[in-house]
Amino acid sequence: xxxxTQLGSxxxxxxxxxxxxxxxxxxxxxxxxxxxxxxxxxxxQLLLKYTSAATLVKGINGFEAEFKKSExxxxxxxxxxHMSDAAEYFCAVSAYNQGGKLIFGQGTELSVxx
Amino acid sequence: DADVTQTPRNRITKTGKRIMLECSQTKGHDRMYxxxxxxxLGLRLIYYSFDVKDINKGEISDGYSVSRQAQAKxxxxxxxxxxxxxxxxxxxxxDWGDSNQPQHFGDGTRLSIL
Numbered sequence: 578x579x580x581x582t583q584l585g586s587x588x589x590x591x592x593x594x595x596x597x598x599x600x601x602x603x604x605x606x607x608x609x610x611x612x613x614x615x616x617x618x619x620x621x622q623l624l625l626k627y628t629s630a631a632t633l634v635k636g637i638n639g640f641e642a643e644f645k646k647s648e649x650x651x652x653x654x655x656x657x658x659h660m661s662d663a664a665e666y667f668c669a670v671s672a673y674n675q676g677g678k679l680i681f682g683q684g685t686e687l688s689v690x691x
Numbered sequence: 692d693a694d695v696t697q698t699p700r701n702r703i704t705k706t707g708k709r710i711m712l713e714c715s716q717t718k719g720h721d722r723m724y725x726x727x728x729x730x731x732l733g734l735r736l737i738y739y740s741f742d743v744k745d746i747n748k749g750e751i752s753d754g755y756s757v758s759r760q761a762q763a764k765x766x767x768x769x770x771x772x773x774x775x776x777x778x779x780x781x782x783x784x785x786d787w788g789d790s791n792q793p794q795h796f797g798d799g800t801r802l803s804i805l
Contacts (some may be wrong), residue, residue, distance in 0.1 A: 620796030661762040681733035
């Protein structure tokens with residue numbers, strides 16, 4: 578069975594500060610991992626994905642995430658927060674034998690203070 | 692035009708009514724999914740379909756049914772709506788292949804059941 582835990586339902590940072598959103602997963606088989614972003618009144622958009630190539634994955638809008646197998650983590654970071662980064666972020670896991678089904682974490686709402 | 696279109700965007704209805712949510716896509720993807728989003732719970736899979744003749748139950752299918760009318764259309768029905776089905780519903784699509792294919796989401800249907 579697979580599961581995803583996002584630590585912190587709300588994270589608040591100042592504009593220009595480091596963004597760190599935490600994601601830990603559980604999977605009995607090698608996982609595929611995704612980060613999605615949801616802006617108000619919109620659907621989810623893919624930020625980045627890990628598919629067993631490089632462990633450091635770069636995504637859109639300056640975000641990146643690092644896959645750490647020993648820690649079963651896939652934390653999302655951005656060096657300098659922008660006001661436009663305020664949104665809800667979801668971590669999700671899939672596996673090669675799951676036919677593309679995603680298991681989502683609970684979500685983390687990111688607020689950016691001026 | 693959006694690649695994944697959901698109708699209606701908002702719906703308010705009464706307990707016991709039958710409701711259909713519709714999803715259409717222009718991406719040419721074989722796989723389609725229905726999720727519901729509840730605060731603090733992330734997204735949970737209701738049903739998914741890998742092609743027109745393949746329908747599968749997800750994590751929370753009780754009280755829901757689906758119809759895959761064509762490759763591009765996937766509808767979700769609530770036969771007799773109840774208040775705890777009040778949620779934000781998303782349709783998503785993905786391409787055929789391994790489970791590392793990202794999913795593409797519609798903008799959601801906000802459903803309120805009184």
